[in-house]
Amino acid sequence: xxxxxxxxxxxxxxxxxxxxxxxxxxxxxxxxxxxxxxxxxxxxxxxxxxxxxxxxxxxxxxxxxxxxxxxxxxxxxxxxxxxxxxxxxxxxxxxxxxxxxxxxxxxxxxxxxxxxxxxxxxxxxxxxxxxxxxxxxxxxxxxxxxxxxxxxxxxxxxxxxxxxxxxxxxxxxxxxxxxxxxxxxxxxxxxxxxxxxxxxxxxxxxxxxxxxxxxxxxxxxxxxxx
Amino acid sequence: xxxxxxxxxxxxxxxxxxxxxxxxxxxxxxxxxxxxxxxxxxxxxxxxxxxxxxxxxxxxxxxxxxxxxxxxxxxxxxxxxxxxxxxxxxxxxxxxxxxxxxxxxxxxxxxxxxxxxxxxxxxxxxxxxxxxxxxxxxxxxxxxxxxxxxxxxxxxxxxxxxxxxxxxxxxxxxxxxxxxxxxxxxxxxxxxxxxxxxxxxxxxxxxxxxxxxxxxxxxxxxxxxx
Numbered sequence: 001x002x003x004x005x006x007x008x009x010x011x012x013x014x015x016x017x018x019x020x021x022x023x024x025x026x027x028x029x030x031x032x033x034x035x036x037x038x039x040x041x042x043x044x045x046x047x048x049x050x051x052x053x054x055x056x057x058x059x060x061x062x063x064x065x066x067x068x069x070x071x072x073x074x075x076x077x078x079x080x081x082x083x084x085x086x087x088x089x090x091x092x093x094x095x096x097x098x099x100x101x102x103x104x105x106x107x108x109x110x111x112x113x114x115x116x117x118x119x120x121x122x123x124x125x126x127x128x129x130x131x132x133x134x135x136x137x138x139x140x141x142x143x144x145x146x147x148x149x150x151x152x153x154x155x156x157x158x159x160x161x162x163x164x165x166x167x168x169x170x171x172x173x174x175x176x177x178x179x180x181x182x183x184x185x186x187x188x189x190x191x192x193x194x195x196x197x198x199x200x201x202x203x204x205x206x207x208x209x210x211x212x213x214x215x216x217x218x219x220x221x222x223x224x225x226x
Numbered sequence: 227x228x229x230x231x232x233x234x235x236x237x238x239x240x241x242x243x244x245x246x247x248x249x250x251x252x253x254x255x256x257x258x259x260x261x262x263x264x265x266x267x268x269x270x271x272x273x274x275x276x277x278x279x280x281x282x283x284x285x286x287x288x289x290x291x292x293x294x295x296x297x298x299x300x301x302x303x304x305x306x307x308x309x310x311x312x313x314x315x316x317x318x319x320x321x322x323x324x325x326x327x328x329x330x331x332x333x334x335x336x337x338x339x340x341x342x343x344x345x346x347x348x349x350x351x352x353x354x355x356x357x358x359x360x361x362x363x364x365x366x367x368x369x370x371x372x373x374x375x376x377x378x379x380x381x382x383x384x385x386x387x388x389x390x391x392x393x394x395x396x397x398x399x400x401x402x403x404x405x406x407x408x409x410x411x412x413x414x415x416x417x418x419x420x421x422x423x424x425x426x427x428x429x430x431x432x433x434x435x436x437x438x439x440x441x442x443x444x445x446x447x448x449x450x451x452x
Contacts, residue, residue, distance in 0.1 A: 012430055016423035079426045080433030094324035101320060104405045104422045173432045179330045189435055191428035196330045197242035200305045202417035204238055206399045207306030209415055
């Protein structure tokens with residue numbers, strides 16, 4: 001399979017969604033699916049699906065559809081889901097605890113091995129059998145354990161400093177929940193989660209819907225008044 | 227300005243990011259910016275920026291750049307950020323509490339007016355001056371208050387049932403944090419947040435980077451061996 005071609009990040013960002021739907025299909029013992037059927041399930045146009053999936057090979061056969069299992073495996077490979085990453089959470093406040101309790105990450109191969117905070121009320125408590133450690137022990141922990149990813153759920157003003165510290169210790173990826181586009185000088189991969197972006201998109205959709213229904217009412221009213 | 231043209235959802239999803247960067251520029255008293263400069267800051271290609279911003283009018287002038295303030299205002303309008311939505315949180319576990327404590331939403335015009343849970347240990351406690359109410363009171367609350375958006379942070383297996391309930395009570399939008407693409411029969415706008423999608427993209431980027439550095443090492447080694 002030719003996957004040497006560089007796949008654009010826009011396509012990559014859609015892959016986890018394909019992965020989830022294909023995973024559901026496999027669980028339902030569906031072995032083949034056309035782009036049209038997949039389109040109806042996912043709410044993406046069939047042409048977008050064909051275009052996306054063509055980017056890394058193109059498994060679809062005209063009149064035959066996609067082989068669900070091989071597509072699922074290929075997307076898992078591209079996303080590196082067979083790699084088994086280790087993660088730590090820095091900041092065990094509400095967001096940190098929510099992340100620690102989120103069962104889906106482990107299922108995808110992201111294993112949580114440490115949780116850190118400075119708050120004496122949190123340090124020593126356990127979440128899912130992992131004791132929250134003091135930040136003072138972070139450096140030793142990273143030196144003694146292979147840690148791939150740090151999930152950062154620390155207060156805004158401390159984010160950059162903490163990010164610099166863990167990146168300096170050789171962590172490969174940062175998953176940042178502070179509302180900022182974190183950029184640091186170290187050679188580390190960063191994925192920023194902006195929760196409010198998603199809320200703004202929801203607001204936009206509501207706004208559009210209200211506009212549409214107002215227009216429809218106006219049309220109806222003007223028809224009646226004729 | 228002609229914004230009647232339907233803007234694609236892919237562009238809409240990028241608008242909050244433009245909005246954030248423009249907001250930063252305004253705070254720095256920068257009044258004009260070229261697509262090239264904006265590209266350098268945002269890490270998006272200049273041609274993508276021009277293409278995106280052209281979708282709803284096109285404020286850029288050749289050799290002069292974009293007017294930051296008018297672009298900021300237009301994007302705010304498109305995203306409906308001047309609308310002031312009211313929100314409630316259903317499910318006051320860690321994720322619900324993290325959402326309640328997230329300061330950025332209110333700044334964007336999303337006002338939290340209620341929090342609900344069934345857990346007797348949580349009901350009656352206050353988060354940011356809002357008392358957590360029992361789910362039994364939810365129906366009356368929605369009937370007596372204008373509630374635009376429900377943020378759902380309830381356990382997976384209860385999500386559909388809760389979503390059906392609030393949608394039936396006339397809520398306009400659902401912001402869902404359960405790991406599922408929630409679809410319900412009611413006429414309600416849904417935005418699903420899949421945290422693990424973002425983590426998978428981070429995993430992909432780490433994987434790509436490792437592959438690249440391995441390739442570079444191979445090239446170096448083969449050069450040395452010549």
